[in-house]
Amino acid sequence: MTATFTPSGTTGLVHEEPVIFERSVPGRRGWLQPSSDIPAADDLDGALLRQAAPRLPELTEPDVVRHFHRLSQWNFSIDAGFYPLGSCTMKYNPRVNEDVAAMAGFTQLHPQQPADTVQGALQLMVELEDALAEIVGLDAVTLQPAAGAHGEYTGLACIRAAQVARGDARRKILVPESAHGTNPATAVICGYETVTLPAGPDGLLHPEVVAAAMDDQVAGLMITHPNTIGLYERHLPEICEIVHRGGGFVYGDGANLNALMGVARPGDVGIDVMHINLHKTFSTPHGGGGPGAGPVAVRTELEPFLPRPIIRRGELLALDWDRPLSIGKVRSFYGNFGVLVRAWTYIREIGGPGLEQATRLAVLNANYIRARLSTAFPVAFDVPCMHEVVLTDRAVKDHGVVTMDIAKRLIDKGFHPPTVYFPLVVPHAIMVEPTETECLQELDSFVAAMLEIAAEAAENPELLTGAPHHPVRGRLDEVAAAKKPRLRYEFL
């Protein structure tokens, strides 16, 4: 028997660390300027100068290091344990990625350098574009978008520009009801109305639903594949044909690409444009909320509309700004380059066979969780899933315990809660995505914890409704936070 880690539900040392402004001691400093023999400036009009200094803390380097070190010990992280957030793909973040991204030959490049002095960086970007295009089965890639939702905007803007260019501006985007909230939000910012499409009783989108909604005002369909219930949208070839015949494009939300690598390709089933979350599928760290990167892959037909500049291939790689049909830039410079470096490293290191193994094990792990937990926490759709499974609180609800209580009790048992109350189409959803980097022992510990929680729900529901009990803070009052927002430190 392999010995396993016994989680406690506390994160490191339990300590109290004040807000940094309360640690400040006037007169301390954490930084010394290099000496300079350039005289102080004598040219500025006093009226332009700042009157009251910003109230930043005054601390030494050891003070600051200790403060942030202590804060870090209040965080759960993928390094510390199982983080089964559905649709977030919290896989292990390889450390060699970090070492490569920290190479001075990358970090010390200025985005305004002449292209012939950054050939290695451009080569890396070209190789990443090619790898992503091969993985998703599309023709061209832009690396500029900074995150998934930013990629969605970029992709929809390309669709809009392509239709406007052929004199066929349209008003509507079709969005299945199980979509991430970013999809409808993006469509509206892009100037579209959204039409919500219901899923069938099997959780899948059906061709006849799309056909009924399709008309000459529909610019396209935005679909997450596999969908947010963790199901493979098997009717996509037929659905894409309907959309294409009606003059629309199909946008693929690539949040769940970890389920597809080397198994099936979105481009092959008819998707025309999609974003790829490098901070999910391609192992770049999520950083407590970013930075991510959301490259967008398109079919040749949409390539002229991609953000500029593009990297022009050839003996000498160059940045091509002369792109008359481009939607323009979606952010400054060329994208979250440091994140691109990490994803390039991961893909090159793990290789094609490694990516395929990752997908296959991610799918197996999710189905294992489904098999072990579907009695205690009935699944929304009782069929094999892909990389994530959606459980529910149906079997414990009668004890006065709901999904949020289960999530908070998991914290006491040393696990990060799954994604909860999403997708909205499944009431009280508990969405578990284990990823391929979790081992069997870890999955079994999680299963055991969930089964214990199911038992506790029957015997001692207060243990759940009052959870979490172990971490540095108990359940936080979110209602009070929203009612009277305190969004910054109030100086005395």
Place this chain on the structure above:
Amino acid sequence: MADRFHKYIPATAAEIEHMLDAVGYPTVDALLADVVPASQILGRPLDLPGPLSEVEILAAAAELAGRNQAAGLQACFLGAGAYRHQVPAAIHHMVSRGEFLTAYTPYQPEVSQGTLQGIFEFQTMVCELFGMEVANASVYDGASALAEAVFMAHRVARGKRPKAIIAGAVHPEYQEVCCTYGLAEIVKLQAQAPGADGRIDLAELEASLDEQVCCVAVQSPNFVGLIEDLPAIADIVHAAGALLVVAVTDPHACSLFESPGACGADIVVGEGQALGLPINMGGPYLGLFATRKKLVRQMPGRLVGRTHDTDGKPGFVLTLSTREQHIRREKATSNICTNQGLCALQSAMYMSLLGPDGLAAVAERSHAHALYLRRAVAALPGFELCFGGHFFHEFLVRTPVPASQLVDQLVGHGVFAGVPLSRYFPDRTHELLICATELNDRAQMDDLVRLLGVHTDSDGGAA
């Protein structure tokens, strides 16, 4: 399947068999065949190189890195939206802690107090620097922050003011991003060319304002380094009932010059890269976004707020999320989800280390260096300052030979002389945008001046 997997994949053949038993399939292929229709299975290996060992991947990466010329390690006078300042060594070590690096968005506050408190501190520091009341947890970068600000101003006017004016001396990439976001024509953008002194023409601004305009977006210091007259602009904009949006590309400026908030700005956005992030080929950077308290419900992006737990202990949560896409879907204030969390934390570490005095010292030193350099370059035969007047740490000079030619020649000497304006405006061939910070010492600057002189001498002076 292979007997042994990659080092990031723990499953063994025996464990896979055990899991397949539980799932009820003989093989993973059989499981996949039940999920993915046969006609949609790829059925061939991905055409990608690899796998590589760690030794090999490090060598491959070092080879690519070695093909670059790292400007940041040489005499670098490049700015134009990305600024080289010293990043204290402690920052990389603090921000590399796995607890920060490998955490997700803090949706479960009880196990995310570290990130949440750090972002709360960040929000406070941004408010202090910009002279504003609330700041969000970050957006992608300065350019997208400006586009979000224009959208926000449009919402504040409840759609009744369909136009936005953008000053022509705003960074060209920021203007372009606003235009991209403006494709859907929700807001109609109108650019106003700068006046003869390189700054906003106040009379023209006043004349172009009407009740159709929701906001005026300006940058100060502007794209060519000049300080705009923000108090005067604010008066004109407010008299027309519009909002003033101010963009800042190097926030150090706000510790030397009066803050945009104190000058009357309603929304302040900025690029936070200069605050402790390496130049990194343009990203990841940090979009800063701050506004007045009364406008907070129209603000995009995540916000951290202070509250208490069931025992009354203080703590932090993500709040006011009814503005956001995961709750409001099509009615959200923005589609933004993932932001630049770790970069925000990094800049909070930077501001904590430097403190008010350190930040002001970096700004003063950068300005003093740029002033020394501006005087020396302006004195060179054939060179001429495009604009006089107050500036921060960048300036535009007219060059006697094409600026891009000079830049290319000086790269050979390990000197990155500046950004040729033709990079953005192809017909402005003889203008060079030069930036100096505290990291450009006298020897570097003297060398730049000498080389500029040498490489223009034989061409016979002014063009």
